[in-house]
Amino acid sequence: MKEVAQKLVKWYQQNKRELPWRKDKNPYHVWISEIMLQQTRIESVKNYYTRFMTSFPNINALATAKEEQVLKLWEGLGYYNRARNLQKAAQIIEEQYGGKFPTQYEEILSLPGIGEYTAGAIASICFNEKAVAVDGNVLRVYMRLTNCQDNVLEPKVKKRVSLELMKILPDDSGDFNEGLMELGEIICLPTTPLCEQCPIQRYCKAYQQQTQTSLPTRIKKENKKEENLTVFLLYYQQKIALSYRDQQTLLKNLWQFPNVEKTMDQEAILSWLKMQNVEGNIQGKIQNRHVFTHKIWNMTGYLIAVDNMIPTYTWVSLEEAREKYTIPTAFQPFLNYLEEVTK
Ligand code: SF4
Numbered sequence: 001m002k003e004v005a006q007k008l009v010k011w012y013q014q015n016k017r018e019l020p021w022r023k024d025k026n027p028y029h030v031w032i033s034e035i036m037l038q039q040t041r042i043e044s045v046k047n048y049y050t051r052f053m054t055s056f057p058n059i060n061a062l063a064t065a066k067e068e069q070v071l072k073l074w075e076g077l078g079y080y081n082r083a084r085n086l087q088k089a090a091q092i093i094e095e096q097y098g099g100k101f102p103t104q105y106e107e108i109l110s111l112p113g114i115g116e117y118t119a120g121a122i123a124s125i126c127f128n129e130k131a132v133a134v135d136g137n138v139l140r141v142y143m144r145l146t147n148c149q150d151n152v153l154e155p156k157v158k159k160r161v162s163l164e165l166m167k168i169l170p171d172d173s174g175d176f177n178e179g180l181m182e183l184g185e186i187i188c189l190p191t192t193p194l195c196e197q198c199p200i201q202r203y204c205k206a207y208q209q210q211t212q213t214s215l216p217t218r219i220k221k222e223n224k225k226e227e228n229l230t231v232f233l234l235y236y237q238q239k240i241a242l243s244y245r246d247q248q249t250l251l252k253n254l255w256q257f258p259n260v261e262k263t264m265d266q267e268a269i270l271s272w273l274k275m276q277n278v279e280g281n282i283q284g285k286i287q288n289r290h291v292f293t294h295k296i297w298n299m300t301g302y303l304i305a306v307d308n309m310i311p312t313y314t315w316v317s318l319e320e321a322r323e324k325y326t327i328p329t330a331f332q333p334f335l336n337y338l339e340e341v342t343k
Contacts, residue, residue, distance in 0.1 A: 001168040011199035012179030027101040027126040063090035085113025125174035132165040133177045137184025143216035147205035152216040230264040231301035241313035255325040280304040290330035
């Protein structure tokens with residue numbers, strides 16, 4: 001991997017694109033461009049960057065500007081908090097660092113609006129500090145280079161890649177980081193990587209296995225909706241109540257224990273029974289959490305001895321429930337419980 005790093009640095013030094021913020025290694029220039037590039041393509045950023053630098057040529061100009069002027073120059077880039085944070089950070093640099101951009105990674109990272117990637121980019125490009133800068137482009141290149149299937153949307157994967165890159169970081173850390181980013185931006189493209197032009201093709205395991213277009217792996221974790229259910233485990237003599245799920249789309253046409261989609265306390269349950277024209281006696285409680293693909297049910301079941309059969313339900317023996325009725329997994333723990341307590 002160290003050889004890969006050397007090749008990459010050499011390739012970057014010979015092939016880097018001329019960009020307005022690459023004319024020098026002024027941290028103010030690198031900082032502004034990196035924040036702008038977080039949300040916009042390079043071609044559009046060029047104009048924004050030039051206008052911004054004309055109005056605010058240095059940290060002091062930005063720190064002392066009117067906020068509305070900063071926001072105006074940001075217009076069209078969106079995420080206005082980033083512009084506000086730029087100005088806040090400029091004011092901190094003025095007050096705490098005498099107007100001189102901090103040189104240490106940790107100091108840079110502590111400024112508003114600067115995350116690990118931007119801090120790593122500034123520290124390595126401007127101060128040659130041993131820091132990595134891992135963004136989506138870098139992750140893509142690394143996962144392809146190593147033919148790794150891990151999910152890049154997991155923070156632990158990004159952390160591991162950062163640690164592995166730290167191990168091979170050459171003295172030219174800035175050029176190495178920029179080389180990786182540049183390769184991701186112009187050669188190792190997301191859908192159509194230009195492998196024939198790639199300076200590190202002979203080391204690339206995805207190229208060898210022809211898996212490059214399926215990498216990196218990105219699996220989004222869905223935020224599942226949680227619902228609370230109160231489940232009525234009604235029994236009368238040797239029979240229990242079941243209801244049929246013919247109205248719902250989830251678990252449609254299966255059998256269940258009667259339930260409502262809300263949390264109910266004992267008092268509410270007794271009133272509910274009254275509305276069904278029965279009296280009941282709560283004798284036990286059981287909980288179950290069931291995870292579906294898109295939602296989670298937090299279910300609380302109440303064992304209730306009733307003095308009559310509620311006619312809207314189907315009353316069956318436990319044996320029949322087990323053998324003749326399809327009761328989905330979400331309700332199975334309640335059936336097991338009933339079998340246990342009525343032994
Ligand atoms: S060979 Fe292709 S897939 Fe591998 S790093 Fe180069 S451009 Fe990316």
